[in-house]
Every structure is written in structure tokens, then in C-alpha cells.
Amino acid sequence: MDPFLRKLGIELPIIQAPMAGVSTPEMAAAVSNAGGLGSIGVGPSDAETTRKMIAAVRARTDRPFQVNVFCHQPAATDAAREAAWLARLGPEFARYGAKPPNRVTEIYQTFLTDDAKLAVLLTERSAVVSFHFGLPARERIEALRAAGIVLLATATSLAEGKAVAAAGIDAVVAQGYEAGGHRGVFDTHAPDDRLGTVALTRLLVSKLDIPVIAAGGIMDGAGIAASLALGAAAAQLGTAFIPCPESSADAGYRAALLGPPAEHTVMTSAISGRPARCLANRFTALGVGVEKGSIPDYPIAYDAGKALHAAAKATGEFGYGAQWAGQGAPLARAIPAAELVARLRSEVAQESHRLQSVLSR
Numbered sequence: 001m002d003p004f005l006r007k008l009g010i011e012l013p014i015i016q017a018p019m020a021g022v023s024t025p026e027m028a029a030a031v032s033n034a035g036g037l038g039s040i041g042v043g044p045s046d047a048e049t050t051r052k053m054i055a056a057v058r059a060r061t062d063r064p065f066q067v068n069v070f071c072h073q074p075a076a077t078d079a080a081r082e083a084a085w086l087a088r089l090g091p092e093f094a095r096y097g098a099k100p101p102n103r104v105t106e107i108y109q110t111f112l113t114d115d116a117k118l119a120v121l122l123t124e125r126s127a128v129v130s131f132h133f134g135l136p137a138r139e140r141i142e143a144l145r146a147a148g149i150v151l152l153a154t155a156t157s158l159a160e161g162k163a164v165a166a167a168g169i170d171a172v173v174a175q176g177y178e179a180g181g182h183r184g185v186f187d188t189h190a191p192d193d194r195l196g197t198v199a200l201t202r203l204l205v206s207k208l209d210i211p212v213i214a215a216g217g218i219m220d221g222a223g224i225a226a227s228l229a230l231g232a233a234a235a236q237l238g239t240a241f242i243p244c245p246e247s248s249a250d251a252g253y254r255a256a257l258l259g260p261p262a263e264h265t266v267m268t269s270a271i272s273g274r275p276a277r278c279l280a281n282r283f284t285a286l287g288v289g290v291e292k293g294s295i296p297d298y299p300i301a302y303d304a305g306k307a308l309h310a311a312a313k314a315t316g317e318f319g320y321g322a323q324w325a326g327q328g329a330p331l332a333r334a335i336p337a338a339e340l341v342a343r344l345r346s347e348v349a350q351e352s353h354r355l356q357s358v359l360s361r
């Protein structure tokens with residue numbers, strides 16, 4: 001068995017991506033029970049909710065699972081920019097008979113400063129903890145490692161991958177530009193080379209000494225087999241799991257993902273304040289042409305984004321949702337998570353037979 005899979009304690013090189021607000025303890029447990037690595041995203045959750053979510057996974061599986069936290073820099077408040085942003089969104093709220101909130105705030109705390117959440121992770125000791133948007137301080141990494149937890153972190157570039165390896169993280173998630181959801185870039189002000197999953201995975205496999213997990217646009221066994229052929233130790237799939245019955249995606253999001261809107265995804269910062277890939281919808285249209293500097297910091301902008309979505313949704317309009325999805329979205333299948341893992345497993349086997357027969361011709 002592959003040493004990295006053995007370290008993670010899983011049978012299959014398949015990781016269900018942590019998806020804050022979409023993945024659930026039910027989904028994570030179903031994937032882990034099926035032989036993959038299930039995950040929960042607790043980036044926006046406080047320590048107590050994190051503890052409850054971990055307990056909810058444990059109530060359904062005794063297999064390893066991943067808990068994911070957000071390591072973004074704390075938001076810088078800018079009252080004038082926030083007021084201007086709310087004023088700009090005003091006509092959208094008005095369309096649904098609502099008003100923007102009077103003010104917006106940093107609706108959740110970064111893991112960089114959240115001692116209570118660290119304490120929960122150290123007590124609960126899930127098999128795997130992962131970091132998105134950057135890395136925590138050395139002492140936090142050392143404490144988690146000392147607790148016997150395997151650590152993963154997202155990288156979107158070679159420089160970020162080198163930082164992940166240098167920090168003593170066990171494996172790196174190579175998140176290509178195709179990926180759904182928030183891009184894991186460490187510094188949103190730095191230039192972004194927008195590397196795709198293939199190039200990024202190859203770069204990190206070739207230049208780093210730690211295992212690489214490919215992520216972005218991988219929807220089926222052929223995508224997983226391709227990732228393994230690139231040298232990845234496993235593939236992490238997010239969008240593929242969104243339509244599963246275990247996900248908490250709402251009806252509008254599911255319908256869009258399973259219909260023609262899935263053919264168009266857009267990278268936008270307008271919804272949350274950080275770049276994220278979303279199904280093209282009313283909110284992404286609103287973000288087109290908006291100057292980067294006019295959007296409040298993440299997650300302050302998300303406070304406004306969630307309020308606008310709630311106002312529109314109350315009237316039956318789902319088009320302002322954070323409908324995160326990767327470029328492979330049209331390949332998503334609405335089947336239970338365990339069934340999806342079983343299909344992925346047999347597709348990988350089929351694909352490797354196909355490749356062998358092509359190569360032996």
C-alpha cells in the first residue's frame with residue numbers, strides 16, 4: 001500500500017474536499033466509511049461548533065477524517081470602503097424589497113488567532129487537519145504535530161508549496177485555477193499566475209519532497225487516474241460531492257449545478273472579498289468590472305454577500321448564492337457520497353486498464 005495512504009489510514013487515493021457550508025459530518029463519515037478521506041470545513045465555525053461537528057462525524061464513523069481551518073490574515077476594517085460597498089449593493093437589495101445592513105463585520109475569526117479552536121483540535125485529535133489561505137504560526141503546527149495529527153495545506157503556486165514543505169506540513173494540496181470555491185492563495189494582494197491543476201501538480205511533485213494531492217476540476221475516475229499519473233499521491237474532489245444528498249447545498253444551488261448554468265464558472269471576489277470560483281450567477285455578474293480595491297476585506301465582504309443572498313432567497317431568487325463550483329461542474333452526479341466513492345473506485349480501475357492497453361499496443 002502507498003505509504004502516504006497508510007499514514008492517512010485510508011484505502012483509496014480519494015479525498016472529499018472540505019467545503020465549509022456545503023460538506024457535512026454525514027458526508028465526511030459516508031466517504032470515510034467507503035474507504036476515502038471524508039472532510040469537514042470548520043473555517044467559519046467557532047470552537048464549540050467545531051467540537052460538535054467533529055463529534056457528529058465520530059458518531060457515524062471510526063475511520064480517519066480531515067478537519068479544515070482557514071488561515072487568512074485578519075481583516076482590516078475600512079469604514080469608508082465598507083459603507084461605499086453597501087451603498088453600491090443598495091439597488092440589488094431594493095430589488096428584493098430589502099435594505100443593506102447598516103454595517104458589516106468580520107463574521108468569523110481566522111485560525112491564526114483562534115486559541116479556542118486550536119484547543120478543540122488538540123483535544124479532539126482528528127487524524128488529519130488542513131490549512132487553507134496560508135499557514136499558522138510554527139508553535140501551532142508543532143502542537144498539532146505533537147498530538148499525532150497529519151497536517152495538509154493548500155498551495156496554488158510553487159512558492160506557496162515551498163512554504164508548506166518548509167513549515168513541516170506532511171503533504172500539500174495542489175489547488176489549480178480550475179478548482180471550485182475559494183482559491184487558497186496566501187496573499188490576495190500578490191500577483192497570481194493562475195496555474196492549472198496539471199502544471200501545478202507536476203511542479204510540486206518535481207520540486208518538493210512531500211506528497212502532493214491534486215485538486216481542481218477532478219470529477220471522475222479518469223481525473224483521479226490522471227492525477228496519479230502526474231505523480232500525485234491522491235486527488236481531492238469538491239464539486240463532485242456538492243449534489244450528494246448528504247451536502248447542505250440549497251435547492252437553487254443544486255438545480256444550477258445539475259443544469260445548464262454548470263457550464264459557466266467565474267472567479268470572483270465580490271461575494272466574499274477573496275477570489276473564489278462560482279457558477280455564473282447574478283452575484284458574479286455584479287462583480288464584473290468591480291475594482292479590487294473597492295471590495296471590503298474577506299470575510300467582511302461576505303457579511304454583505306450573505307445578507308444580499310438571504311434577501312433575494314426570501315423572495316425565491318437563488319442567484320446571489322455563493323454557488324461555488326469548479327470547471328468540471330457539468331460532470332457532477334447527484335448520487336449518495338458512498339456510491340460516488342464506489343463509482344470513482346471502479347472508474348479508476350477501468351481507466352488504468354484502458355491506459356495499460358493503450359500503452360501496450
Ligand SMILES: Cc1cc2nc3c(=O)[nH]c(=O)nc-3n(C[C@H](O)[C@H](O)[C@H](O)COP(=O)(O)O)c2cc1C
Nearest residue numbers: 017019020041132179180181216217238239324326
Ligand atoms: C463549495 C466549496 C466549498 C469549499 N470550501 C473549502 C474549505 O472550506 N476549505 C478548503 O480548504 N477548500 C475549500 N474548497 C476548495 C476545495 O478544497 C478544493 O480545492 C476544490 O473543491 C477542488 O476543485 P473542484 O471543486 O473542481 O473539485 C471548497 C470548494 C467548494 C466547491
